[in-house]
Amino acid sequence: MGAPTPLLEGWDFLSFHFLRNLVQEIFYHPYYSDQRSDLPVQHRAIGWVRGRLYSVIFEIREDAEGEFYHLVTSWKATTAERKLYEEHTT
Secondary structure, eight states: OOOOOOTTTTOOHHHHHHHHHHHHHGGGSOEEEEEEEETTEEEEEEEEETTEEEEEEEEEEEETTEEEEEEEEEEEOOHHHHHHHHHHHO
16 A cells, blocks of 8 residues: 545646636626524635536634635535525525
8 A cells, every 4th residue: 555645636726726716706796695504614615606506614713914714615506595595695
């Protein structure tokens, strides 16, 4: 057996920026947002990206330059998430 495979093996600089830009697109259109956990405080946003509905989990963090959103994870929205989006954004 060889060395363990790094979690992001196969990801490159362009893939990272593609994902970041994809997730950012949610916030350019109407989206639904709620708080998912308290410690750490995490939020979920559900919105459209390139014709598909996605969910993202993010944390609002702060550094010397100010506040920013830290992406935790993202996925294609579930049926229940689609219903939440439709109920709260129309």
